[in-house]
Amino acid sequence: MLKLYNTLKRETEEFKPLSEVVKIYTCGPTVYSRAHIGNLTAYVYWDLLVRVLKASGFDVKRVLNLTDVGHLVSDGDEGEDKLEKGAEREGKTVWEIADNYIKAFMADYRDLELVEPEVLARATDYIEEDMRAVDLMREHGFVYETKDGVYYDTAKFDEYADFARLNLEGLQAGARVEFSAEKKNASDFAVWKFIQPGERHAMRWDYLGRPGYPGWHLECATIIHKELGEPIDIHTGGIDHIPVHHTNEIAECFAAYGTKLSRYWLHCNFITIDGEKISKSLGNTYMLDDLAKQGFTALDYKMWVLSGHYQSTRNFTFESLAAAKQRRLNWRNKIAEYYQSNLPGDRDAMDGVMAAVENNLNSPEAFSIIDNANLSLEQWGLIDQLFGLKLLEDTPDISANSYALIKEREEARETRDFAKADELRDKLAELNIEVNDTADGPVWRYIK
Ligand code: AMP
Ligand code: ZN
Numbered sequence: 095m096l097k098l099y100n101t102l103k104r105e106t107e108e109f110k111p112l113s114e115v116v117k118i119y120t121c122g123p124t125v126y127s128r129a130h131i132g133n134l135t136a137y138v139y140w141d142l143l144v145r146v147l148k149a150s151g152f153d154v155k156r157v158l159n160l161t162d163v164g165h166l167v168s169d170g171d172e173g174e175d176k177l178e179k180g181a182e183r184e185g186k187t188v189w190e191i192a193d194n195y196i197k198a199f200m201a202d203y204r205d206l207e208l209v210e211p212e213v214l215a216r217a218t219d220y221i222e223e224d225m226r227a228v229d230l231m232r233e234h235g236f237v238y239e240t241k242d243g244v245y246y247d248t249a250k251f252d253e254y255a256d257f258a259r260l261n262l263e264g265l266q267a268g269a270r271v272e273f274s275a276e277k278k279n280a281s282d283f284a285v286w287k288f289i290q291p292g293e294r295h296a297m298r299w300d301y302l303g304r305p306g307y308p309g310w311h312l313e314c315a316t317i318i319h320k321e322l323g324e325p326i327d328i329h330t331g332g333i334d335h336i337p338v339h340h341t342n343e344i345a346e347c348f349a350a351y352g353t354k355l356s357r358y359w360l361h362c363n364f365i366t367i368d369g370e371k372i373s374k375s376l377g378n379t380y381m382l383d384d385l386a387k388q389g390f391t392a393l394d395y396k397m398w399v400l401s402g403h404y405q406s407t408r409n410f411t412f413e414s415l416a417a418a419k420q421r422r423l424n425w426r427n428k429i430a431e432y433y434q435s436n437l438p439g440d441r442d443a444m445d446g447v448m449a450a451v452e453n454n455l456n457s458p459e460a461f462s463i464i465d466n467a468n469l470s471l472e473q474w475g476l477i478d479q480l481f482g483l484k485l486l487e488d489t490p491d492i493s494a495n496s497y498a499l500i501k502e503r504e505e506a507r508e509t510r511d512f513a514k515a516d517e518l519r520d521k522l523a524e525l526n527i528e529v530n531d532t533a534d535g536p537v538w539r540y541i542k
Contacts, residue, residue, distance in 0.1 A: 095108055095452065096108070096109040096146065096147070096150050096452045097109065097452065097453055097454050098328075098358055098360060098454055098455070099360065099405060099454050100358045100359060100360075101257075101336060101359040101360065101361050102257065102356075102357075102358065102359050106454050109327075109328075109358065111152065111327045112325070112327060112357070114152075114153055115152075115153045115154065115155050116147055116152045116153065116154045116155070116327045116328065117155055117156075117322040117323070117326040117327045117328070118140075118143070118144065118147075118154060118155070118156040118157070118326065118327060118328045118329075118330065119156070119157050119158075119159075119314065119317070119318050119322060119326055119328075119329050119330070119356070120136075120137070120140050120156065120157070120158045120159075120211070120329075120330045120331070121159065121314060121329075121330070121331040121332075121335060121339065121340075122158045122159040122160050122161060123160065123161065123195075123199055124161040124176050124177075125160055125161065125162050125177075125191070125192050125195035125196050125199060126176040126177045126179065126180035126191055126192075126195060127180055127195060128195065128198055128199075128202075128381045128383075129198075129199055129202055129381070130372055130379045130380060130381055131365070131367075131372075131380050131381070131382070131385070131395065131410065132364065132365050132367075132372045134202060134206065134382070134395075134399075135362060135365055135399050135408070136330070136331070136332055136362050137203065137206070137208055138206060138208065138396055138399040138400065139362045139399065139400075139404035139455070140330045140360075140362075141206070141207075141208040141209055141482060142400060142404070142451070142455055142457060142480075142481065143328070143330065143360065143455060144156060144209050145209065145479065145480050145481065145482060146451045146452065146455060146480065148479075149448065149451070149476075149479065149480050150448075150452060154212075155212045155213075155322065156211040156212055156213070157211060157212065157213040157214075157215055157317060157318070157321045157322055158211040158213070158214055158215070159215045159216075159217060159313060159314060159317050160192075160196055160199070160214060160215065160216050160217065161217050161310075161313065162177070162192035162196065162216050162217055162218050163177070163217040163218050163221075163297055163307060163308060163313065164176065164177040164178055164188060164295060164296075164297045164307060175295060175297075177191055177192060177297065178294060178295065178296065180195070181296070187296065188296045188297055189296075192216075192218075196216075202381075202382050202392070205382060205391075205392035205393075206382075206392045206393070206395070206396050206482075207392075207393065207396065207482035207483065207484060208482065209482065213321050215313075215317045215321060217308075217313040217317075218297070220313055220316050220317055220320065221299050221308065223316040223317075223319070223320050224286070224308040224312050224313065224316050225286075225299075225301050226316075227285075227312060227315065227316050227319070227346065227350040227351075228244055228285050228286050228301070228308075228312075228350075230349070230350040230351065231244075231246070231285060231346065231349040231350050232244070234349055234350070234352075235250065236250045236251065236345075236349035237285055237349070238278065239302075240276035240277070241276065241288070241290075242276065242284070242287065242288060242290075243284040243285075243286050243287040243288050243306065243309070244284065244285050244286040244302070245276075245277060245278075245282045245283065245284055245285065246282055246283050246284075246285050246342070246345060246346065246349065247278055247279070247282060248262075248279050248281040248282050248283070248345065249278065249279050250349070251345045251348060251349065253344075253348070254281065254341065254345055257336070257340065257341050257344055257359075258336045258337040258338075258340075258341045260281070260337060260341070262279070262280075262281060265280045265281055266279060266280045266281075283309060283311070283338075283342050284309035285308070285309045285311075285312055285346060286301065286302075286306055286307070286308055286309055286312070287306050287307055287308075287309060288302075288304050288305070288306045289304070289305045289306055289307070295307065310339070311338075311339055311342035311343050311346060312346055314339075314343045315343045315346040315347045315350065315355065316350075318343075318347070318355060318356075319347070319350075319351060324347060324351065324353045324354065324355050324356070325353060325354045325355060325356055325357050326355070326356045326357070327356070327357055327358060328356065328357075328358045328359075328360060329343075329355060329356035329358070329359050329360070330359075330360045330361070330362075331359075331360075331361055331362075332361060332362055332363075332364065333361045333362065333363055333364065334364070335361065336361060340359065343355055360404075361405075362404040362405065363404065363405055363406055363407050363408070364407055365407070365408040365409065365410050366407065366408070366409045366410065367380070367409070367410045367411075368409070368410075368411055369409055380410075382395065385415065388412065390415055390416075390419055391419075393422065393483055393484060393488075394415060394418055394419040394422060395415065395418075396481075396482070396483065397418040397419065397421055397422045397483065398410070398414060398415050398418035400457040400458075400461065400481060401414075401417075401418055401421070401457070401458055401461055402457075402458055403455070403456060403457065403458055404455055404457075405454075421461070421465070422483065422485070423540060423541075423542070424465070425464060425477075425483075425485055426485055426488060426489040426540050427489075427539045427540055428468070428469065428474075429471070429474055429485060429486065429489045430489060430491075430538065430539050430540055431537075431539070432468075432469070432470065432471060432474075433491040433492075433493065434537060434538070437468055438468075438470060439468065439469045439470030439472065439473045440467045440468050440469060440473075443463055443464070443466075443467030443468075443469065443473075444467075444469065444473050444476065446460075446463045446467075447460045447463050447464060447467075447477070447480070448480075450463060451480065457481070460480075464477060471486070474486055489540065492525070492527060492538065496522065496525055496527060496538075499518055499521055499522055499525075500522070500529055500536055500538060502514075502518055503515050503518035503519060503522070503529065503536070504535070504536055506518060507531075522538070523541070526540050526541050526542040527539070527540060527541070528540075528541045
């Protein structure tokens with residue numbers, strides 16, 4: 095039985111999908127710069143979700159959006175457009191920026207062995223749907239127009255505060271005075287923005303007789319409506335999405351279509367680096383490439399992510415990444431050991447691993463079980479399916495090609511030709527293999 099923590103109810107409950115195919119939506123990246131390792135944790139955890147669902151016998155249809163439309167830097171519909179910022183920084187058009195960072199994101203995605211979503215939805219492909227949704231919200235009386243755009247009147251949606259347990263009075267009292275004087279309530283947000291004369295904004299679409307662009311949250315509601323049909327089964331995102339982004343997606347969906355957006359909501363927590371928040375000014379904004387320069391692969395990083403629970407705050411250090419890398423090597427050497435011993439696998443351990451991940455995706459517990467288990471090749475295959483770690487692929491049985499070298503070295507040692515034995519040891523080391531001489535004969539393992 096699969097149990098998941100549902101933010102909607104603030105409790106862990108049994109997961110029961112509405113139909114045979116589990117409909118999942120994952121809020122994707124804004125493609126204006128490289129994803130840092132904090133951003134990437136979310137996609138690793140939601141990959142685990144998809145893999146666990148599949149291992150539990152469910153079929154999955156997942157949509158991941160790519161926010162390639164210019165949105166404002168802050169949640170509060172203020173500040174500079176992120177894509178315009180990227181374009182200026184790199185002397186490119188906003189469209190080139192979006193294309194380039196989609197490519198970069200998908201490269202990271204594949205390096206991390208993340209299961210491709212069934213639908214990759216670029217926000218700019220859904221502008222028509224966005225406009226129709228705004229039409230519907232207008233028709234249903236949920237929005238009002240200002241000089242600045244079309245705004246959602248959050249007072250019209252009784253349940254607005256429910257999802258994030260917001261204190262709307264407090265929000266109203268705390269609102270800054272200069273904060274869009276035309277807004278009726280502090281929590282109101284733009285569903286569509288008008289481009290003001292003189293405003294630099296290359297991405298623009300004509301709607302309501304003026305150039306403009308959709309507000310940030312709208313794409314998720316309209317993409318879900320078009321590609322999956324609400325209510326979907328599971329909606330995922332980071333915890334920062336709860337009070338604004340997801341709250342507003344839910345409100346828009348209700349106003350446009352009169353429906354609930356999702357039945358289960360999963361949110362992953364944030365990571366810090368050396369105890370600090372990730373920020374450019376601290377110089378700790380690492381990308382996968384930065385980890386590679388220090389000798390760590392994407393899968394070492396994935397091991398690090400899955401060594402913790404998606405709901406806990408994690409602190410990234412290079413020491414903990416080194417430990418995760420070592421752990422992956424240890425597991426690979428369990429496979430190497432299996433090639434040499436053919437001990438039977440441990441059935442209970444495998445059941446324990448499945449029970450752990452089905453208990454609200456408890457990957458750290460599953461990992462501890464694997465640390466102490468002897469598994470068969472078939473079971474390692476299941477572990478690979480469950481976590482996407484390429485353990486088997488990266489651990490070939492050397493018997494076929496390098497075993498002759500081990501035999502030769504053995505013979506050299508027997509004839510006391512130590513020079514030759516050392517030479518063969520070095521040759522094996524080049525293949526990342528180390529041979530230890532035991533009472534039962536030589537035992538090989540991977541050193542990298
Ligand atoms: P950003 O492009 O900076 O808005 O980040 C996109 C998403 O990545 C955010 O909405 C978060 O859900 C996630 N994110 C950003 N920073 C972190 C972090 N330090 N740890 C985990 N997730 C993060
Ligand atoms: Zn979203």
